[in-house]
Amino acid sequence: MAVAAAFVATGCAQIASPSGWAGPVSSDGTVYASIESGRMAALDSQNFSVKWVFPPKTDEGDKLKLEGIYGAPQVGKDTIYFGAYDGYVYALNASDGSQRWQFNTGDRIIGGLALTEDNRLYVTSTNGAVYLLDPDKGSQLARSDAGDGIWSAPLVTRTAVFVDSVDGKLQALDPQSLAPLWDKPFKAGAGLITDPVLAGENTVLVGGIDETFYALDAATGAMKWSFGGGNWFWGRPLVDQGTVYAPNLDGKVYALDAATGSLKWAFAAPGPVRSAPLLAGGLVVVVDKDGQMFGLDPASGKAAWGPTVLNKTVLSDPVLLGDKVLIVAEGGDLFAVTPADGALAPVNVTVKQ
Amino acid sequence: MSAGAVTTPRRGNFTPFAIVLALAVGVFVLLAAGRDPWNDLFINPLINALILLDKVVLGQFGLAILMFTLILRVATIPFTIRQLESTRAMQTVQPQIQELQKKYKDPKRRQEEMIKLYRENSINPLGCAMPLMIQMVVFIALYRALVFTVGGSPESLIGLSQRLYPFSFLQTSVPLNQHFLWLDLGAKDTTFILPLVVGLSTYVQQKMTMTPNASAQMQQQQQMMTWMMPMMLVFLTLNLPSGVGVYWVASNVFSLFVSYYVYGRKAFTWRQLLLPGGPPAPAPAAKKPAADEEDAPSPKAKARGESAPETPAGTEPQARDRHGKRRGKRKNRR
Numbered sequence: 001m002a003v004a005a006a007f008v009a010t011g012c013a014q015i016a017s018p019s020g021w022a023g024p025v026s027s028d029g030t031v032y033a034s035i036e037s038g039r040m041a042a043l044d045s046q047n048f049s050v051k052w053v054f055p056p057k058t059d060e061g062d063k064l065k066l067e068g069i070y071g072a073p074q075v076g077k078d079t080i081y082f083g084a085y086d087g088y089v090y091a092l093n094a095s096d097g098s099q100r101w102q103f104n105t106g107d108r109i110i111g112g113l114a115l116t117e118d119n120r121l122y123v124t125s126t127n128g129a130v131y132l133l134d135p136d137k138g139s140q141l142a143r144s145d146a147g148d149g150i151w152s153a154p155l156v157t158r159t160a161v162f163v164d165s166v167d168g169k170l171q172a173l174d175p176q177s178l179a180p181l182w183d184k185p186f187k188a189g190a191g192l193i194t195d196p197v198l199a200g201e202n203t204v205l206v207g208g209i210d211e212t213f214y215a216l217d218a219a220t221g222a223m224k225w226s227f228g229g230g231n232w233f234w235g236r237p238l239v240d241q242g243t244v245y246a247p248n249l250d251g252k253v254y255a256l257d258a259a260t261g262s263l264k265w266a267f268a269a270p271g272p273v274r275s276a277p278l279l280a281g282g283l284v285v286v287v288d289k290d291g292q293m294f295g296l297d298p299a300s301g302k303a304a305w306g307p308t309v310l311n312k313t314v315l316s317d318p319v320l321l322g323d324k325v326l327i328v329a330e331g332g333d334l335f336a337v338t339p340a341d342g343a344l345a346p347v348n349v350t351v352k353q
Numbered sequence: 354m355s356a357g358a359v360t361t362p363r364r365g366n367f368t369p370f371a372i373v374l375a376l377a378v379g380v381f382v383l384l385a386a387g388r389d390p391w392n393d394l395f396i397n398p399l400i401n402a403l404i405l406l407d408k409v410v411l412g413q414f415g416l417a418i419l420m421f422t423l424i425l426r427v428a429t430i431p432f433t434i435r436q437l438e439s440t441r442a443m444q445t446v447q448p449q450i451q452e453l454q455k456k457y458k459d460p461k462r463r464q465e466e467m468i469k470l471y472r473e474n475s476i477n478p479l480g481c482a483m484p485l486m487i488q489m490v491v492f493i494a495l496y497r498a499l500v501f502t503v504g505g506s507p508e509s510l511i512g513l514s515q516r517l518y519p520f521s522f523l524q525t526s527v528p529l530n531q532h533f534l535w536l537d538l539g540a541k542d543t544t545f546i547l548p549l550v551v552g553l554s555t556y557v558q559q560k561m562t563m564t565p566n567a568s569a570q571m572q573q574q575q576q577m578m579t580w581m582m583p584m585m586l587v588f589l590t591l592n593l594p595s596g597v598g599v600y601w602v603a604s605n606v607f608s609l610f611v612s613y614y615v616y617g618r619k620a621f622t623w624r625q626l627l628l629p630g631g632p633p634a635p636a637p638a639a640k641k642p643a644a645d646e647e648d649a650p651s652p653k654a655k656a657r658g659e660s661a662p663e664t665p666a667g668t669e670p671q672a673r674d675r676h677g678k679r680r681g682k683r684k685n686r687r
Contacts, residue, residue: 190524
């Protein structure tokens with residue numbers, strides 16, 4: 001009986017193994033995307049042919065189990081950086097995908113990395129640590145402990161590094177020493193899990209599990225305003241011309257006044273929205289978890305087109321590639337959509353090696 | 354015939370039906386409201402209860418699973434005991450059933466005689482089916498709730514967000530601390546310790562609760578299940594988040610205690626554990642005079658450990674109490 005029940009239960013339950021939701025990045029005619037769980041690939045941006053895959057599909061490469069890649073890769077001069085769920089930061093030669101170095105954070109990497117123009121690489125880990133690494137050698141230059149797990153990418157400005165954590169804290173750290181800059185961190189009601197985003201010069205936006213979206217003073221950490229959604233805020237907000245577009249797992253995208261936090265409009269997608277909204281072709285492009293895409297008028301929130309149905313789970317952030325919106329669905333399938341009318345472009349082939 | 358058994362009102366049998374009826378009404382109401390009853394009635398309350406317990410035990414999710422298992426098993430203990438007793442009673446009358454099968458070739462007559470036998474012994478043939486069904490539903494719901502809660506990947510948290518009630522004291526527990534002993538509750542146990550413990554505890558639980566069967570075929574089937582079930586659970590635990598394995602171990606240990614309560618100490622011997630096969634089958638029931646039948650306890654009563662005032666010669670003395678003490682054995686020898 002128990003065995004039968006176990007089998008029924010096992011059959012019914014869909015156990016989510018980490019597959020990753022890293023969004024693609026385009027640079028110099030190459031798209032870097034995780035087209036397979038736990039593998040990073042370089043694709044020709046014109047015909048989507050695969051240039052290289054890491055780890056390579058060899059006996060040696062198969063020994064590396066990255067498990068999943070959640071943060072978008074960072075593109076340096078001739079090196080690609082990304083963090084994986086196995087806890088390692090990988091630096092790869094952009095031309096052939098060979099590994100230059102790896103750095104072990106000691107725990108999962110979910111948030112991702114931040115690479116600055118003056119060649120500093122910041123990494124966050126679910127063990128609550130923030131690392132400053134030398135991008136050339138992979139050596140650790142500084143480290144700070146946030147106290148609890150960090151599930152988001154750091155926001156780096158000229159004067160501070162902002163990191164939020166699952167105990168609901170947002171901290172501002174010195175970019176060189178990673179020492180705390182504020183007297184005390186900002187504390188939300190529950191875990192903060194969105195990537196912190198800058199609005200204007202002096203406002204940091206962040207949201208999380210307490211279903212609240214916060215705007216904070218970047219200099220002091222004092223709260224400027226907050227907005228309550230219907231579920232968790234997890235997707236990275238988009239800021240454009242004084243409006244914040246904040247996706248929520250309740251299926252809505254909220255357009256808020258960046259100065260006051262007042263609601264301008266809310267668009268309800270059929271499924272939860274984790275992917276960041278994207279401004280493309282004069283529209284705000286939104287895609288929900290079930291792969292239903294919409295093009296919204298930024299002023300009114302009315303759908304100009306949609307849904308364009310991808311029939312795939314989408315949790316990654318879409319990016320603009322030329323005149324198309326490029327989306328990586330769960331499992332690594334790639335889709336290209338015309339932002340003006342939502343048409344799936346003829347190149348929406350699934351690229352697999 | 355056991356007059357007492359027949360006249361005893363079997364009020365307890367109504368409880369599972371009442372629960373099923375109440376659930377059926379709930380399901381229809383939710384379906385009418387366009388909701389998903391399976392999730393609304395079972396999975397989501399269990400998930401939130403698990404997370405609430407995590408809060409109670411100060412963020413130790415492994416302890417929360419143990420507490421949760423204990424509470425659920427205690428809450429369903431009347432069904433568990435009823436099922437064990439019904440199973441035991443059914444197996445006690447197996448020899449008589451086999452005799453009836455040999456004796457009556459006409460299926461209709463055989464059926465009538467079997468119903469008569471059940472009635473005489475105060476056995477409801479469906480008595481073990483309903484509690485079993487309820488336990489199965491609870492088991493599957495709990496299992497799914499665990500999988501959602503200890504999903505072990507950021508993707509699983511998206512699913513959890515749709516099921517978590519919007520109370521701040523629940524939200525502050527997420528994401529759950531998944532480290533417990535040597536385990537990452539959201540990941541497979543790569544040390545293989547937990548799957549082995551699951552297999553071992555299942556084996557012991559199976560072995561200790563094996564009931565005597567007159568039929569060699571049934572004995573063989575039971576013997577096969579004693580091995581197959583632990584092996585299957587080992588395989589499942591190898592492929593599931595460790596939190597589910599922790600539940601299984603806790604549940605098995607609890608089952609051992611319940612079995613001890615129902616079957617008594619005689620089922621808990623090293624001989625029973627180590628030797629192949631189950632306990633000896635009961636001897637076929639001897640034809641008894643009508644007067645003896647009046648005094649003899651029903652098999653259901655035997656399953657509860659009640660002994661007969663007199664044991665007729667030539668029959669297996671069922672004279673041990675719940676904990677296996679050999680009451681009256683010496684007297685019988687004399």
